[in-house]
Amino acid sequence: MESVNEVQKGASNEQKILEAAKKVFLRDGLHGSRMETIAKEAGVTKALLHYYFRSKEKLFAVIFEEVKGGMLPRLESVFGSDLPVFEKIERFVESYIDLLIENPYIPLFLVNEVNKDPEKFFETTQIAARIQQFVPHFVQQILEEQEKGNLNSIHPFHLIINVMSLCIFPFLGKPMFQKVAGMTDEQYKLLLQERKKEVAAFVMRAIKIPD
Amino acid sequence: MESVNEVQKGASNEQKILEAAKKVFLRDGLHGSRMETIAKEAGVTKALLHYYFRSKEKLFAVIFEEVKGGMLPRLESVFGSDLPVFEKIERFVESYIDLLIENPYIPLFLVNEVNKDPEKFFETTQIAARIQQFVPHFVQQILEEQEKGNLNSIHPFHLIINVMSLCIFPFLGKPMFQKVAGMTDEQYKLLLQERKKEVAAFVMRAIKIPD
DNA sequence: GTCTATATATGGATAGAC
DNA sequence: GTCTATCCATATATAGAC
Numbered sequence: 001m002e003s004v005n006e007v008q009k010g011a012s013n014e015q016k017i018l019e020a021a022k023k024v025f026l027r028d029g030l031h032g033s034r035m036e037t038i039a040k041e042a043g044v045t046k047a048l049l050h051y052y053f054r055s056k057e058k059l060f061a062v063i064f065e066e067v068k069g070g071m072l073p074r075l076e077s078v079f080g081s082d083l084p085v086f087e088k089i090e091r092f093v094e095s096y097i098d099l100l101i102e103n104p105y106i107p108l109f110l111v112n113e114v115n116k117d118p119e120k121f122f123e124t125t126q127i128a129a130r131i132q133q134f135v136p137h138f139v140q141q142i143l144e145e146q147e148k149g150n151l152n153s154i155h156p157f158h159l160i161i162n163v164m165s166l167c168i169f170p171f172l173g174k175p176m177f178q179k180v181a182g183m184t185d186e187q188y189k190l191l192l193q194e195r196k197k198e199v200a201a202f203v204m205r206a207i208k209i210p211d
Numbered sequence: 212m213e214s215v216n217e218v219q220k221g222a223s224n225e226q227k228i229l230e231a232a233k234k235v236f237l238r239d240g241l242h243g244s245r246m247e248t249i250a251k252e253a254g255v256t257k258a259l260l261h262y263y264f265r266s267k268e269k270l271f272a273v274i275f276e277e278v279k280g281g282m283l284p285r286l287e288s289v290f291g292s293d294l295p296v297f298e299k300i301e302r303f304v305e306s307y308i309d310l311l312i313e314n315p316y317i318p319l320f321l322v323n324e325v326n327k328d329p330e331k332f333f334e335t336t337q338i339a340a341r342i343q344q345f346v347p348h349f350v351q352q353i354l355e356e357q358e359k360g361n362l363n364s365i366h367p368f369h370l371i372i373n374v375m376s377l378c379i380f381p382f383l384g385k386p387m388f389q390k391v392a393g394m395t396d397e398q399y400k401l402l403l404q405e406r407k408k409e410v411a412a413f414v415m416r417a418i419k420i421p422d
Numbered sequence: 423g424t425c426t427a428t429a430t431a432t433g434g435a436t437a438g439a440c
Numbered sequence: 441g442t443c444t445a446t447c448c449a450t451a452t453a454t455a456g457a458c
Binding site: 224263 | 441442443
Binding site for chain 4: 034035036046047050054055056
């Protein structure tokens with residue numbers, strides 16, 4: 001049974017279209033998505049999509065910006081804070097995995113877009129600029145802890161890449177892991193929940209030097 | 212400057228098409244790829260693609276099977292062996308990162324395909340069956356080391372997911388990490404080389420209990 | 423604003439000459 | 441085997457009625 005027109009009855013058609021577009025674009029990608037599919041999902045006709053957004057590209061761009069932008073506040077609230085490194089990592093892991101459990105299609109969507117056209121990905125929203133604003137301070141914190149002897153000598157970039165990898169990849173590899181482990185959707189979701197503690201602990205064991 | 216017809220002069224047209232198709236499909240995905248693009252890349256016309264492979268779907272299937280199949284021997288040679296757990300992890304990391312440095316488009320391609328249609332992904336080549344053949348033994352090994360007190364109490368699935376994530380995600384996130392860190396392609400490739408030691412060491416610190 | 427009907431563009435697939 | 445020309449299906453986009 002196909003789900004059609006699942007959006008809130010109260011919303012305006014423009015809103016319905018945006019929600020439908022988000023769902024379809026995230027699931028099927030730009031090329032895989034059809035205007036007709038989005039229209040059906042929103043409970044309107046194709047013509048209306050063009051009325052509001054003029055072209056498929058334009059509609060896609062709106063969703064693209066929204067998804068890109070939506071990731072940043074969480075990053076900023078954790079890394080922009082003046083928490084100690086270990087707290088930051090723990091909070092990031094918890095916060096990010098939670099976000100992705102709620103929006104499991106985001107990783108594949110973003111990974112595709114950033115690979116398709118990195119320039120385009122970074123130009124608007126100054127996403128790179130905003131990230132670069134807190135990374136140096138985080139790197140600095142790492143170096144300080146290393147000097148104090150609380151953190152082993154891992155290169156900060158590797159540490160950052162490791163933490164991101166451990167958080168995000170399980171969502172990209174879900175069908176694979178799930179199949180091999182013979183898990184149901186429910187069970188895999190539970191495993192992802194566990195990872196909030198598991199990943200944090202794993203990373204801490206790998207980098208923390210006990211007093 | 213676009214690169215057209217870069218393939219070996221000696222190869223047959225069928226071979227040229229296969230190579231071109233691999234390059235384009237891996238880069239642009241099934242929907243993003245155009246028969247015309249592949250033809251140009253191979254230095255022939257579209258008609259010839261249909262002559263040899265009949266349809267786009269069929270051509271894609273050939274590439275798909277090749278890439279899928281190519282990953283398995285490496286997995287099997289490491290995990291099918293009777294090395295101890297820690298060796299297996301170290302060898303896997305080294306072997307897999309090396310493979311991906313040579314073929315950096317594979318992760319994005321496979322992640323897309325497995326997410327698009329998990330059933331289709333696993334049905335042919337019995338890829339799941341072949342993986343499931345050595346996973347239980349590996350899990351068993353982990354449990355044994357844990358009983359012996361050499362390995363901490365991490366759940367084997369988490370450990371496997373962690374290792375895979377640390378190996379693969381840096382290739383998917385390359386444009387992002389590279390941009391944020393302000394690295395050139397050359398520098399990022401070096402960083403990936405470093406990861407062969409780095410990831411192995413990171414994992415060992417996280418799971419190994421010293422005697 | 424929203425629809426139906428239609429125009430236009432794209433890209434996969436085939437026919438037929440060489 | 442390989443090409444050119446063409447067909448046809450699909451999908452985006454627009455026109456015009458309501």
